[in-house]
Amino acid sequence: MSTNFQKYLKSLDLNDPADPNVIRNVEDQLGFQFPIEYVNFLLHSNGGEGPIGENYLKLWRVDDLIEDNEGYSVEEFAPGLLIIGSDGGDTAYCIDTRSKEMPFVSMPFIGMDLDEVEPCGPTFNECLKILYTELNDD
Template sequence: MGEPVDPQNPEFIVAFLNAIDFELPNNYLIELPTHADQVFDFEEGKYLELWALVDLIKINHDYNADENYPGFFLIGTDDGGEACAIEKKTGSLYIIPFIGSLPEDAIFVGNSFQELMEYLNQPW
């Protein structure tokens, strides 16, 4: 078994940034959970699970994200058929359907994690 990955290790960060095909906004490295998924359970039944940074490359590969969600990088799920994703071109955050049509069905939720949280705190 290999050594555990330390996502706060500068070498891991450099390898992660080199492995993705877009420029990740700097503040996202601070906001994304590093070791374990982070769950947000909001009033009104809204829910978001942000996947751990150490798992993002594999998850995007497993979902065949480049083909199925072109222009987006998946970072989490609402466990209800939708993903939370970063638009590669702009760095903006979207809720996108796991099954649907992009970009028509993509819902813009903000330009930062703070705006994402504000969106999720709004009533249905």
């Protein structure tokens, strides 16, 4: 299992690992498989939160993804995106399922719209790296 993400998440308060059966059940309900790096993260930690570089990151538990996305009406306002976490404020971090590569993107919670989507990294690890190193100019 690749754990390249660990170096970026050293300061986060991480949850216990997700149950592989729960991951598969959520994937089945959503109708797609998560990117492998994200699955590897979930098998290491079922979400968590804390500082990442000079930013803040809250990654949601896999068992909360469906209910939380429904609560934010993501399918209505930004169909094809799956929110997996946030910056603890007004920015949502998502998997973009509209593309077979399923890159990671960000968008605002307020004014949620596909026109507001910004690339955050082609893979989970790359997204974490960008959050850790490159978004420190806020």
